[in-house]
Amino acid sequence: MPRRGLPLQGRVRWLFLGLFLLLVLLLFAYLLECTPPGDVSMVPPGPAGETYGKEYYQALLQEQEERHLNRAASLKRQIAQLKQELQEVSEKLKILQEKKELPGVQGLAETKDQEPGDLLEYLHSQIDKAEVNTGARLPSEYALVPFESFTSSKVYQLEMGLTRHPEEKPVRKDRRDELVEVIEAALDIINNPDEEDGVEDDMPMQRQMYTEGHFTEGLYRTERDKGTLYELFFAKEDASSFRHVTLFRPFGPLMKVRSTSVETSGLIINIIVPLAGRVETFLQFLHNFREVCIQQDRRIHLTVVYFGQEGLQEVKLSLEKMSSEESFSNYTLIPVDEEFSRGRGLDIGAHAWNKGNVLMFFCDVDIHFTLEFLNTCRLHTSPNKKVFYPVVFSLYNPAIVYGNLELAPPVELQLIHKKDAGFWRDFGFGMTCQYRSDFLNIGGFDLEVKGWGVEDVHLYRKYLRSDLIVIRTPVSGLFHLWHEKQCADELTPEQYRMCIQSKAMNEASHSHLGMLVFREEIEAHLRKQAFKTQSKTEE
Incomplete structure (x- = not known):
C-alpha cells in the first residue's frame, strides 16, 4: 500500500507545478501584448516622428512670442494714451489758472479758442442746469434762491444778520473786483458784438460805445451746485432802450450766455x-x-x-x-x-x-x-x-x-x-x-x-x-x-x-426794540448817573 501512494502524490505535485507555470506564461503573454514599445511615448505620431516634433515645438514657441509681442504693443499704446490724457488735463488746469489770474475781459475773450471741447461742454451743461433759459419747478417758496441787486456803487442784499446792512458798498476787495469784472466783461460784449447778438453791423464811427456810466442796474445770485448768474442792464441816452447782457460763472471763467437789445418805450x-x-x-x-x-x-x-x-x-x-x-x-x-x-x-x-x-x-x-x-x-x-x-x-x-x-x-x-x-x-x-x-x-x-x-x-x-x-x-x-x-x-x-x-x-429794528424792552433799566441807570453828578456838584 505505501508504494502505491507515493506515485499519486508526485503526480499531484507535478500537476500543480504545471498549472502554476501555465499561469505565469499566460500573465507574461498578457503583459507583452498590453505594454507599448519603449520609445513610442517620446515620438509624436506619424511616419517621420522626430522631424515633425521639432516643427511643432517651434510653432508653439513662435505663437507664444507673437502673443507676448502683441500684449507689449497694446500696453505701450495704453501708456501713450494715458500720457496724452494726462497732458490734456494739465493743459486744462493751466488754462483755468491763467484765466483766473488774468483780468475779466481778457479771460472772457480767450475762452472761445483755448477751452478744450469736453470742458466747454461741461460748462454749458452748468448753464442748462441753472435757471437761465427756462424756470425750474420748485416745491415751495423756500426753495427759490433770490437775486441780490447792485449798481456801480451799492449792493442791496437780503442776508444781513446783525452786522450787515440792507444797502452797502462792496467793502471786500474780492466783491468789488467781481462786480467790476462783470461790468467790464458786459461792456466788452456790447461794444464788440458777435453776429449771434443780432446787432446791426454799423460802422465803428457810427456805433454808440457804452461806458460804465450807461450801467443802470444788475442782479446776481449764486447756486452752490451750479455757479453765479448775472443779469446786467445798460441804458442809452433816451432811457427807453436798454442793452441786456446775461453772464454765467459756472465756478470757473465767465461765459457769455447772450446779449440782446430791450425796447421798453411802448410797454404800458x-x-x-x-x-x-x-x-x-x-x-x-x-x-x-x-x-x-x-x-x-x-x-x-x-x-x-x-x-x-x-x-x-x-x-x-x-x-x-x-x-x-x-x-x-x-x-x-x-x-x-x-x-x-x-x-x-x-x-x-x-x-x-x-x-x-x-x-x-x-x-x-x-x-x-x-x-x-x-x-x-x-x-x-x-x-x-x-x-x-x-x-x-x-x-x-x-x-x-x-x-x-x-x-x-x-x-x-x-x-x-x-x-x-x-x-x-x-x-x-x-x-x-x-x-x-x-x-x-x-x-x-x-x-x-x-x-x-x-x-x-x-x-x-x-x-x-x-x-x-x-x-x-x-x-x-x-x-x-x-x-x-x-x-x-x-x-x-x-x-x-x-x-x-x-x-x-x-x-x-432789533436794536430799537431792545431799547424799548430795557427802557426801565436804562432810565434807572440815567437817574443814578444824574444823582451821582448832582452829589459831586454839591460837594
Whole structure:
C-alpha cells in the first residue's frame, strides 16, 4: 500500500507545478501584448516622428512670442494714451489758472479758442442746469434762491444778520473786483458784438460805445451746485432802450450766455390797486403816482378796485381832480359792493383790461415807488417766460425810529436803506410784475381766500411750480410805508399768525426794540448817573 501512494502524490505535485507555470506564461503573454514599445511615448505620431516634433515645438514657441509681442504693443499704446490724457488735463488746469489770474475781459475773450471741447461742454451743461433759459419747478417758496441787486456803487442784499446792512458798498476787495469784472466783461460784449447778438453791423464811427456810466442796474445770485448768474442792464441816452447782457460763472471763467437789445418805450404798465377805505393813504399814493407816473414816465394805466361805499366818493373825486389837473385819463375806477378781498380785487382788475396782453403791477395803497422801479418792472418780465417778484424795503414805525412822530421828517426823506429805518420784506409776495396772459394761464388767485394774506403766497407757489422763471430780488426803488396793522378775529389761524408776524417785524429794528424792552433799566441807570453828578456838584 505505501508504494502505491507515493506515485499519486508526485503526480499531484507535478500537476500543480504545471498549472502554476501555465499561469505565469499566460500573465507574461498578457503583459507583452498590453505594454507599448519603449520609445513610442517620446515620438509624436506619424511616419517621420522626430522631424515633425521639432516643427511643432517651434510653432508653439513662435505663437507664444507673437502673443507676448502683441500684449507689449497694446500696453505701450495704453501708456501713450494715458500720457496724452494726462497732458490734456494739465493743459486744462493751466488754462483755468491763467484765466483766473488774468483780468475779466481778457479771460472772457480767450475762452472761445483755448477751452478744450469736453470742458466747454461741461460748462454749458452748468448753464442748462441753472435757471437761465427756462424756470425750474420748485416745491415751495423756500426753495427759490433770490437775486441780490447792485449798481456801480451799492449792493442791496437780503442776508444781513446783525452786522450787515440792507444797502452797502462792496467793502471786500474780492466783491468789488467781481462786480467790476462783470461790468467790464458786459461792456466788452456790447461794444464788440458777435453776429449771434443780432446787432446791426454799423460802422465803428457810427456805433454808440457804452461806458460804465450807461450801467443802470444788475442782479446776481449764486447756486452752490451750479455757479453765479448775472443779469446786467445798460441804458442809452433816451432811457427807453436798454442793452441786456446775461453772464454765467459756472465756478470757473465767465461765459457769455447772450446779449440782446430791450425796447421798453411802448410797454404800458397797468398798476392795479385793491382798496377799501384808507382815503388819506390813497391821497398820499396819488401824490407819488402823479410825480412818477404822470409827470415822468407817462406809460402807465391805473386801475383802482374799490370795495364798499364808505369813502368811494372821495376816491372818485380825487381821481377826477388829478385827471383834470394833469390831463391824464388812463385810469379806471371799479366799485365793488363786496367784502374786501385783496385777491378778488386784483383778479377783477386783471380781467377788466380788454386791450390785449399788458404788463401788470399788483400794488398796495401804502407802497411808494420810483421811476427806476418802473423800468426794473419792465426789464425783468417777459410774457410766457419771466415774472418779477421784487422784495420791498419796509419802513419801520417813524415814531420809534425818530423818537417821536412829530419829529419825523417828510415821507420823501424817510426813504433810506438803513438798518434802523427798515428791512427787506423777504416774507412778502404781494408786490409783483407779471403779464396778464401769464396770470390767466396760471389760474390767477385762489378766490376762496378772504381777508389778509395767503392768496399772494398761493399765486407765488403756482409760478414756482411752472416752467416760468421767477425773478426775486431786493429793489431799491420800492418802499412799504409804515401803517398800524389790525389783525381781525375773523382770520384763519394761518392768516392770523402771518399777520402778527408781519406786525411784529414792522415796528422797529432789533436794536430799537431792545431799547424799548430795557427802557426801565436804562432810565434807572440815567437817574443814578444824574444823582451821582448832582452829589459831586454839591460837594
